[in-house]
Amino acid sequence: MQGREEGELELAQKKAEVLTEALPWINKMRGKTVVVKYGGSAMEDPKLMVQVLGDIELLKLMGMRVVLVHGGGKAISAMLTRLNMPVQFKNGLRVTDDDTMEAVQEVLIGKVNQQLVWALNEYGHNAVGISGADGKTLKAVPVSPELGRVGHIREVSPELIETILDDDYIPVIASVACGPDGFFNVNADEAASAVAEALHADKLIYLTDVDGLFADVNDKGSLIRSLTKAETKDILASGELAGGMVPKVRSIVEAMDRGVSEVVILNGKSPHSLLLEIFTDAGVGTLFTQE
Known part of the structure; x- marks a missing residue:
């Protein structure tokens, strides 16, 4: 009985340490967007989805505008x-004719x-x-005739x-625009x-299937912990990125060019990465900063 009580006390102390470490960050982020x-x-797996959305709800309870x-x-x-x-892609973007656009609307908005x-x-009721x-x-214009109804956001x-x-409330926004x-x-x-x-957000977070941006995609030990905007632009211009990471990193550069202070790529499959x-002081994933 005594051993169990000591074990429970040790666990409680660890939880208290976690809360103590989190307190300054909670104060810093309260009221932030x-x-x-x-x-x-992380969105396809029901168990992962419940965990991620629970974390998002916790952010709201901590006073953030999510x-x-x-x-x-x-x-x-x-x-x-x-x-x-x-199912066709070009440069990481889905080729979308009129029929495909109808399917996109049904899936993204309706499901x-x-x-x-x-x-x-x-x-x-959140x-x-x-x-x-x-x-x-979201107001968009066509990207190119070959991509069909794929839009680039102009406003x-x-x-x-x-x-x-x-x-x-928490706005949940499907990525369909009007044109x-x-x-x-x-x-x-x-x-x-x-x-x-547009919201002058304090932080933009991408939950993905990867731990972040890697110097070598074949080397899991080459995770890049942080990059400045200038360094990110150099990587984008190098042509070393491929697939869906190209529009992702491009959007990160655009966000920072528009004044967003910090952007992060996180692995949504990792428990409570958000x-x-x-x-926490250490953070996870790849952090992109202005300087």
Whole structure:
């Protein structure tokens, strides 16, 4: 009995140490705006999704203004496969004809967005789901004829997002934008970057399937812990990046060019990576800073 009590006391002391370390970070981040881009396996796995959304709810309870921007690439590809429609990418962006755009809307707005809203609302009446087309929040123009209805965000009208935040809800935003002749599929990384800039966010966080940016993608020990904006631009210009990391890093540079102070790439599959990044001294993932 005594041993068990001593073990419980030791565990309680460790928990107290964690809270003590987190306290200055909680004070620092209270009232701050944090934009979280959510995607990848952490969103596809139900258990991981519950954990991540629980962490996001905790950020809100700690006094942060949290905005969740999501994609749903794997779910879209699965839907297209079921419909016997082609799945094509160019330069990390999905080729989107009119029929594919309809599938994108159905998956992102009708399925993924509502799943995330429902899961967040299991913790209380906390989340409101919208797409970038609601209130003309995200306005886009076509990227190129060969990509079809893939848009580049030219303007963000943050009024609807700010209203939701002021009413003490978490906005959950699907990466669909409005354009000159209808809806456009926009890269969720770019959408999160543009939203963070429009809200003058204090922190932009990308939850992905990787631990961060690696100097050598084949060497898991080469994780880059931090980069300045200038160093990030050099990496982007080097041509060494490939696939979906290209638009992601490009959106990071754009966010910092627009005044976002800090951007982080985190592995959403790692337990509580979001909390470790914000509430601990060490942090995790790759941190991008202005200087």
